[in-house]
Structures are given as structure tokens and as C-alpha cells.
Amino acid sequence: MTDSPVLRLDGVAFTYAGGAGVSGLDVSIAPGEAVALIGPNGAGKSTLLKGVLGLVPQTAGHMSFADADAAAAQRPVHAPDGMVGFLPQSAELDADFPINLEQVVMQGRYRSLGLFRWPGRADRAAVRDAIETVGLGALVKRRFGELSGGQRQRGLLARALASEPRLLLLDEPFNGLDQANRDALIDTIRRLKQRGVSVLVSTHDLELARLVCDTVVLVNGTQLASGPVDEVLTLGNVQECFEGVEVEIDEHTLVVPGHEGH
The missing domain is CATH 3.40.50.300 (P-loop containing nucleotide triphosphate hydrolases)
Incomplete structure (x- = not known):
């Protein structure tokens, strides 16, 4: 490095x-x-x-x-x-939207994915690593809106980390x-x-x-x-x-x- x-x-x-x-x-x-x-x-x-x-x-x-x-x-x-990854002071993400933690964090890979490519092995690995890094590995399939406010904040941090x-x-x-x-x-x-x-x-x-x-x-x-x-x-x-x-x-x-x- x-x-x-x-x-x-x-x-x-x-x-x-x-x-x-x-x-x-x-x-x-x-x-x-x-x-x-x-x-x-x-x-x-x-x-x-x-x-x-x-x-x-x-x-x-x-x-x-x-x-x-x-x-x-x-x-x-x-x-x-x-x-550069960014965690804003407030994020506009509807807690009632039916999406789980893993799907939220995968949003951090969208720029590298482009419009017409599905997530591949490297994308899924980056998402899993980001979720583990913020200590939410046990909640990967949990609906995002069911997480506590602090857990949602950490999930959004994982989204910023997913782009590595x-x-x-x-x-x-x-x-x-x-x-x-x-x-x-x-x-x-x-x-x-x-x-x-x-x-x-x-x-x-x-x-x-x-x-x-x-x-x-x-x-x-x-x-x-x-x-x-x-x-x-x-x-x-x-x-x-x-x-x-x-x-x-x-x-x-x-x-x-x-x-x-x-």
C-alpha cells in the first residue's frame, strides 16, 4: 500500500x-x-x-x-x-420498506455493478464482509425496519463499506x-x-x-x-x-x- x-x-x-x-x-x-x-x-x-x-x-x-x-x-x-465511502448525518431510507439488511448493504455495490449486471461472487463477499465488520453478521436477513436505530446506523455504515x-x-x-x-x-x-x-x-x-x-x-x-x-x-x-x-x-x-x- x-x-x-x-x-x-x-x-x-x-x-x-x-x-x-x-x-x-x-x-x-x-x-x-x-x-x-x-x-x-x-x-x-x-x-x-x-x-x-x-x-x-x-x-x-x-x-x-x-x-x-x-x-x-x-x-x-x-x-x-x-x-470514498460516505455515511451522511441522516439517510433517507424508509424503515417500512420491505428490504432486509443484506439488500440495503448491497446498494453500496450498485456503482460498480452498473445497470445490467447482477451481483456476483465478489459483490456478495464484499457485502458479507461489510456486515461482519460492523458486527451485524447474525442479522443479515433481518428486515431493515425491524432493526434498532443504532443497528440501522451500523447497517448504513456497512453499505458505505461495501464499495471497499x-x-x-x-x-x-x-x-x-x-x-x-x-x-x-x-x-x-x-x-x-x-x-x-x-x-x-x-x-x-x-x-x-x-x-x-x-x-x-x-x-x-x-x-x-x-x-x-x-x-x-x-x-x-x-x-x-x-x-x-x-x-x-x-x-x-x-x-x-x-x-x-x-
């Missing part, structure tokens, strides 16, 4: 047509590295993830994937097919999870890292960053800090990023006071 960064952002900005966005992004993600993207609501975390996917315009800087690079910083860059991505983008995956599903998702991220999959996870859970992430990027409209977890998650940095907002840290609530002049 190459040691080149799976994703690299140099001075990147992603901006919506109305002007909102996130800027000043300098991020490099190595194979098997987990990066926590931390900031308050509206800070630009989801914008960054969607920008990497090409869903929000890149308006400054340079972005590259693995060894592929653009000829110029202004040239649009897109991830190669199948390289090298980079996985997770947008607030721990929201609303009970402890059992939270622990299962943490174990999943650890297993993915061991297999060389890179993870960029948007979260408010600072304890998560300490448990499974190697690097933290703090954002609030622009990048405020980036580096190893212990160096970045300092009280001063957290105060700057979460001004006046309650954040979870070490399973307790830290109330960050406001700053004069901000």
Missing part, C-alpha cells in the same frame, strides 16, 4: 453559492489514519465532507487524492470511483446511539484502521477523538488547529472553537465560557 496521503487539502475552501462555507483547510490523511473533525453546529464540518465528495464547490486551494493530482490548483478534482473504499467519511455517526451501538461503532473504526482504511469523522464527541483518532482538526468557519489529539484538544483550543457551547469531554460536560470581544 502506498504511503502517499489518501487525501490532502492545501489551503482549501469549500463555498456554497450563497457564500457560506469553510476555508483555510490544511489536512493530510495517511492510509489507516483516523481524523476527527470537530466544531460546533454550523462550523462547516458537513460542508467539508460534502466538498471532498464534490457536492460543494471548491473555491480555493488544492485538493488531491492518493497519487492522483490535478495539473493546476484551479482544476476540479474528484475522487476516483469507489475510493480507501477513505471513509462519517458525518456525526454517533448522534443518538446508545452505549452498546456506540461501542460497536468505535470497534468498527478500530478494525478499519487496522485494515488500512482511512477515516474522516465529523463529531461533537471529544472522547471519541481520544479513543480512536490519531489527529484532530478543529473548525469554526475556518480551520483553527490541526495535529495530534493530545496537542490539539487543549482547553484553550476548545474554548476558541466552542465559545459559549457545551461540549462533552471525558464523559463529562465542559461549559466553555464566552470570550470578550468575540
Whole structure:
């Protein structure tokens, strides 16, 4: 496996047509590295993830994937097919639709299947592996709507993994999870890292960053800090990023006071 960064952002900005966005992004993600993207609501975390996917315009800087690079910083860059998997913050999937877990996860193979090819042995193997990776192997034939909310979240993660991505983008995956599903998702991220999959996870859970992430990027409209977890998650940095907002840290609530002049 190459040691080149799976994703690299140099001075990147992603901006919506109305002007909102996130800027000043300098991020490099190595194979098997987990990066926590931390900031308050509206800070630009989801914008960054969607920008990497090409869903929000890149308006400054340079972005590259693995060894592929653009000829110029202004040239649009897109991830190669199948390289990036994405778990959105909310997924539009009707829990009452008569479809089982295996069929949901097989949706992650549709891009590689194309319009006129049925799933083959490799597709079925990738789906089984994805379901086992998220710890739902015993529920493979269970109707998706009968799963708990946390299990459905893990099933949708398996769908993102079914394409066998090298980079996985997770947008607030721990929201609303009970402890059992939270622990299962943490174990999943650890297993993915061991297999060389890179993870960029948007979260408010600072304890998560300490448990499974190697690097933290703090954002609030622009990048405020980036580096190893212990160096970045300092009280001063957290105060700057979460001004006046309650954040979870070490399973307790830290109330960050406001700053004069901000």
C-alpha cells in the first residue's frame, strides 16, 4: 500500500453559492489514519465532507487524492470511483420498506455493478464482509425496519463499506446511539484502521477523538488547529472553537465560557 496521503487539502475552501462555507483547510490523511473533525453546529464540518465528495464547490486551494493530482490548483478534482465511502448525518431510507439488511448493504455495490449486471461472487463477499465488520453478521436477513436505530446506523455504515473504499467519511455517526451501538461503532473504526482504511469523522464527541483518532482538526468557519489529539484538544483550543457551547469531554460536560470581544 502506498504511503502517499489518501487525501490532502492545501489551503482549501469549500463555498456554497450563497457564500457560506469553510476555508483555510490544511489536512493530510495517511492510509489507516483516523481524523476527527470537530466544531460546533454550523462550523462547516458537513460542508467539508460534502466538498471532498464534490457536492460543494471548491473555491480555493488544492485538493488531491492518493497519487492522483490535478495539473493546476484551479482544476476540479474528484475522487476516483469507489475510493470514498460516505455515511451522511441522516439517510433517507424508509424503515417500512420491505428490504432486509443484506439488500440495503448491497446498494453500496450498485456503482460498480452498473445497470445490467447482477451481483456476483465478489459483490456478495464484499457485502458479507461489510456486515461482519460492523458486527451485524447474525442479522443479515433481518428486515431493515425491524432493526434498532443504532443497528440501522451500523447497517448504513456497512453499505458505505461495501464499495471497499480507501477513505471513509462519517458525518456525526454517533448522534443518538446508545452505549452498546456506540461501542460497536468505535470497534468498527478500530478494525478499519487496522485494515488500512482511512477515516474522516465529523463529531461533537471529544472522547471519541481520544479513543480512536490519531489527529484532530478543529473548525469554526475556518480551520483553527490541526495535529495530534493530545496537542490539539487543549482547553484553550476548545474554548476558541466552542465559545459559549457545551461540549462533552471525558464523559463529562465542559461549559466553555464566552470570550470578550468575540
